[in-house]
Amino acid sequence: MNFNDLIGLARLTFRNPAQAVRTLQALDLPLAARWMALAVSVLLSTVLMVLIIKARPDSVLPILRDVPMQPVAYVLLQLAALGIGSWLLTVMGRAVGGQADFADVLLVVAWIELLLLSDLVRLYLYGFYFFASKSLTGSRSADQVPHDFTAEAAWVAE
Secondary structure, three states: HHHHHHHHHHHHHHOOOHHHHHHHHHHHOOOHHHHHHHHHHHHHHHHHHHHHHHHHHHHHHHHHHHHHHOOOHHHHHHHHHHHHHHHHHHHHHHHOOOOOOOHHHHHHHHHHHHHHHHHHHHHHHHHHHOOOOOOOEEEEEEOHHHOHHHHHHHHHHO
């Protein structure tokens, strides 16, 4: 599976979720690889969160401001919560007639976490930038573009 396959699978996830799950299942990944996928998504989201907190500490909930000081604990907490959540989904699903096994639920949870991560990256870089540092806009400034970035920033802050 290459990057283009991942993009195609992401699109399929939103167009036809059941088919996307069948595609994930067809990969026939061992349980260790499924845990590894979850771990990678949690590690990446933690790194992104630490970078965001360091760059904009005022933009996060106060309880999350300590994450940069204890990232390993945060990763372990997320892994435990997602693992237990996957197990609970499996048990509750079987209680109401579902047939999924823990490995498949874990894989779907890991995939959803990766999708959420990709959206966070896009949201942070492009959604709330407002010409703050010109790092993405080159030499132009906000007053050279026909858009009210101040009003937009105020709206987002609400």
